[in-house]
Amino acid sequence: xxxxxxxxxxxxxxxxxxxxxxxxxxxxxxxxxxxxxxxxxxxxxxxxxxxxxxxxxxxxxxxxxxxxxxxxxxxxxxxxxxxxxxxxxxxxxxxxxxxxxxxxxxxxxxxxxxxxxxxxxxxxxxxxxxxxxxxxxxxxxxxxxxxxxxxxxxxxxxxxxxxxxxxxxxxxxxxxxxxxxxxxxxxxxxxxxxxxxxxxxxxxxxxxxxxxxxxxxxxxxxxxxxxxxxxxxxxxxxxxxxxxxxxxxxxxxxxxxxxxxxxxxxxxxxxxxxxxxxxxxxxxxxxxxxxxxxxxxxxxxxxxxxxxxxx
Numbered sequence: 420x421x422x423x424x425x426x427x428x429x430x431x432x433x434x435x436x437x438x439x440x441x442x443x444x445x446x447x448x449x450x451x452x453x454x455x456x457x458x459x460x461x462x463x464x465x466x467x468x469x470x471x472x473x474x475x476x477x478x479x480x481x482x483x484x485x486x487x488x489x490x491x492x493x494x495x496x497x498x499x500x501x502x503x504x505x506x507x508x509x510x511x512x513x514x515x516x517x518x519x520x521x522x523x524x525x526x527x528x529x530x531x532x533x534x535x536x537x538x539x540x541x542x543x544x545x546x547x548x549x550x551x552x553x554x555x556x557x558x559x560x561x562x563x564x565x566x567x568x569x570x571x572x573x574x575x576x577x578x579x580x581x582x583x584x585x586x587x588x589x590x591x592x593x594x595x596x597x598x599x600x601x602x603x604x605x606x607x608x609x610x611x612x613x614x615x616x617x618x619x620x621x622x623x624x625x626x627x628x629x630x631x632x633x634x635x636x637x638x639x640x641x642x643x644x645x646x647x648x649x650x651x652x653x654x655x656x657x658x659x660x661x662x663x664x665x666x667x668x669x670x671x672x673x674x675x676x677x678x679x680x681x682x683x684x685x686x687x688x689x690x691x692x693x694x695x696x697x698x699x700x701x702x703x704x705x706x707x708x709x710x711x712x713x714x715x716x717x718x719x720x721x722x723x724x725x726x727x728x729x730x
Contacts, residue, residue, distance in 0.1 A: 468701030485694030493683035503569020516584025540578035548642025563644035576629035583625020627717035
């Protein structure tokens with residue numbers, strides 16, 4: 420085989436550069452198309468719903484009249500459901516990920532658990548709704564309450580929290596563990612003072628991304644019986660409730676009926692009156708802002724925590 424001449428080598432290099440340029444151009448074109456579609460959709464939603472983005476829209480309850488309808492019960496319900504979801508999923512998910520990565524022995528039992536956790540992350544959300552309907556609503560008797568919704572969404576994001584926790588812990592260099600144990604620290608002390616602080620940026624990012632997914636879920640919430648029309652708020656702890664003037668307990672709001680932003684949007688889009696579509700567009704923009712805010716918080720926390728870490 421004869422060696423290539425200088426002209427042939429240059430031709431091959433030029434051909435490779437041409438392919439790289441064409442691939443880069445196609446990538447930019449496809450990216451521009453995707454961004455343009457998103458901008459058009461979001462822009463149309465903002466234009467259609469901008470007239471309803473007033474203080475009354477945030478402070479009014481749902482109404483059969485589109486001009487008087489608001490999202491007060493929906494955004495309050497979403498925040499309370501997310502609070503229950505975070506309190507249930509985050510400690511359990513982080514503890515499970517820490518145990519699987521640092522404590523569990525590598526055998527067939529842990530392999531089965533890891534496979535199931537990975538598979539559960541891809542299960543459709545409606546399956547979690549059906550599971551919660553049978554367990555939380557009927558078996559445990561929680562009913563169609565904020566507690567049921569929070570636990571349902573906690574099950575939904577639990578695999579995401581576990582996987583993100585394990586990935587964050589796995590990214591820590593082995594010399595951190597070895598150095599800690601070399602000076603006499605126990606395994607728990609190593610995890611408490613080194614592993615968890617160093618892995619916290621990745622853990623928080625996974626947690627908030629999971630919560631951002633949960634806040635937009637509709638199928639499991641509909642399955643467990645969330646209300647589509649609600650004109651009251653959950654009872655505030657230690658305040659008078661009802662005609663008899665009974666005082667609400669600290670956790671009475673957990674068993675209160677509820678609605679959330681996706682349910683409210685679904686209800687309005689199913690109405691024949693075009694005015695409700697404007698309300699749905701405004702509510703959709705508010706939900707999008709909530710999701711983007713949670714993702715922005717994840718980016719900010721990750722930056723702050725990584726900045727404070729000294730390897």
